[in-house]
Amino acid sequence: DGGITQSPKYLFRKEGQNVTLSCEQNLNHDAMYWYRQDPGQGLRLIYYSQIVNDFQKGDIAEGYSVSREKKESFPLTVTSAQKNPTAFYLCASSRHPGTQNTGELFFGEGSRLTVL
Amino acid sequence: SQQGEEDPQALSIQEGENATMNCSYKTSINNLQWYRQNSGRGLVHLILIRSNEREKHSGRLRVTLDTSKKSSSLLITASRAADTASYFCATDEPRLGSARQLTFGSGTQLTVLP
Numbered sequence: 577d578g579g580i581t582q583s584p585k586y587l588f589r590k591e592g593q594n595v596t597l598s599c600e601q602n603l604n605h606d607a608m609y610w611y612r613q614d615p616g617q618g619l620r621l622i623y624y625s626q627i628v629n630d631f632q633k634g635d636i637a638e639g640y641s642v643s644r645e646k647k648e649s650f651p652l653t654v655t656s657a658q659k660n661p662t663a664f665y666l667c668a669s670s671r672h673p674g675t676q677n678t679g680e681l682f683f684g685e686g687s688r689l690t691v692l
Numbered sequence: 693s694q695q696g697e698e699d700p701q702a703l704s705i706q707e708g709e710n711a712t713m714n715c716s717y718k719t720s721i722n723n724l725q726w727y728r729q730n731s732g733r734g735l736v737h738l739i740l741i742r743s744n745e746r747e748k749h750s751g752r753l754r755v756t757l758d759t760s761k762k763s764s765s766l767l768i769t770a771s772r773a774a775d776t777a778s779y780f781c782a783t784d785e786p787r788l789g790s791a792r793q794l795t796f797g798s799g800t801q802l803t804v805l806p
Contacts, residue, residue, distance in 0.1 A: 611796075617798050679740070681782075
């Protein structure tokens with residue numbers, strides 16, 4: 577079945593450690609996104625990529641890094657520079673890069689990161 | 693930036709009743725989308741309405757868009773307990789480099805009581 581797979585579903589991290597969240601899609605979508613969701617709140621855009629080997633910062637990119645070496649993969653690294661990393665992280669993809677008209681987003685099931 | 697804002701923040705109704713959620717936004721848009729999120733899960737796309745459309749239907753869902761008031765509403769008719777979830781509106785807004793990206797509101801938590 578086509579879709580987006582995020583792993584791990586739950587992750588615990590000690591302060592000062594970097595962690596990488598995986599996101600893989602087999603929908604052949606060009607655009608991929610990372611969002612952060614805090615309890616009772618909406619989604620905030622961390623990074624997005626419209627094409628392989630290219631990505632742009634979203635609204636809250638500080639303390640995060642990404643790469644887009646393959647069309648199907650868009651991993652997110654939460655670095656030790658991120659002051660409050662405990663959150664629910666959602667990866668998404670879309671068929672259209674969003675240059676003129678943003679289409680439907682397809683989401684993974686999320687990764688919940690807890691800093692101990 | 694928070695483009696769309698939903699109202700109310702929480703809504704509790706009896707099974708069979710209709711549920712109405714509203715969304716207001718600030719800048720010009722090409723389209724507005726509604727998503728659903730079950731607790732602890734990813735978001736699922738429900739419906740997209742373009743800026744030149746005023747109303748759209750999908751099954752028990754009805755979405756309206758008023759660009760003059762910069763507002764949208766989502767109506768769920770004949771609600772079921774399985775409709776219990778958070779509902780988010782999302783608007784596309786221009787970003788640096790001309791790419792438009794979705795901005796999500798903070799959501800309405802809908803509880804449908806059996």
